[in-house]
Amino acid sequence: MANRTPDCEIYPKxxxxxxxxxxxxxxxxxxxxxxxxxDALKDARRDFKGTGRQKYEFLxxxxxxxxxxxxxxVDHKIPAGSLRxxxxxxxxxxxxxxxxxDLQILCSDCHKVKTAEERKAAKEKTK
Ligand SMILES: [Zn+2]
Numbered sequence: 108m109a110n111r112t113p114d115c116e117i118y119p120k121x122x123x124x125x126x127x128x129x130x131x132x133x134x135x136x137x138x139x140x141x142x143x144x145x146d147a148l149k150d151a152r153r154d155f156k157g158t159g160r161q162k163y164e165f166l167x168x169x170x171x172x173x174x175x176x177x178x179x180x181v182d183h184k185i186p187a188g189s190l191r192x193x194x195x196x197x198x199x200x201x202x203x204x205x206x207x208x209d210l211q212i213l214c215s216d217c218h219k220v221k222t223a224e225e226r227k228a229a230k231e232k233t234k
Pocket of ligand 1: 172215217
């Protein structure tokens with residue numbers, strides 16, 4: 108198969124890439140329950156005074172507007188980066204499970220812009 112990464116040494120039925128995608132998704136799943144993430148959200152919220160069922164609204168650290176929870180993301184100020192080999196595991200895990208101070212709340216639009224910039228920067232680095 109063209110462009111396939113080498114076989115995973117531990118489990119040759121998988122490619123190396125498939126293995127790392129498995130590890131990444133396992134760590135991201137754990138991160139979804141990472142308490143500092145919820146603390147960061149709590150710190151950025153205030154009671155919503157409008158009508159309806161919405162209880163809180165959240166401040167975007169970038170554009171300083173208020174949004175419902177479904178429209179904000181908890182962002183890593185320093186992106187967790189890539190996880191494609193064993194040497195990436197420690198730095199990736201350390202950045203992913205960071206303290207509350209290294210997280211910020213961004214609205215979906217600001218998050219999209221930041222993610223696009225980070226992707227671009229990561230590409231420049233590998234050139
Ligand atoms: Zn924003």
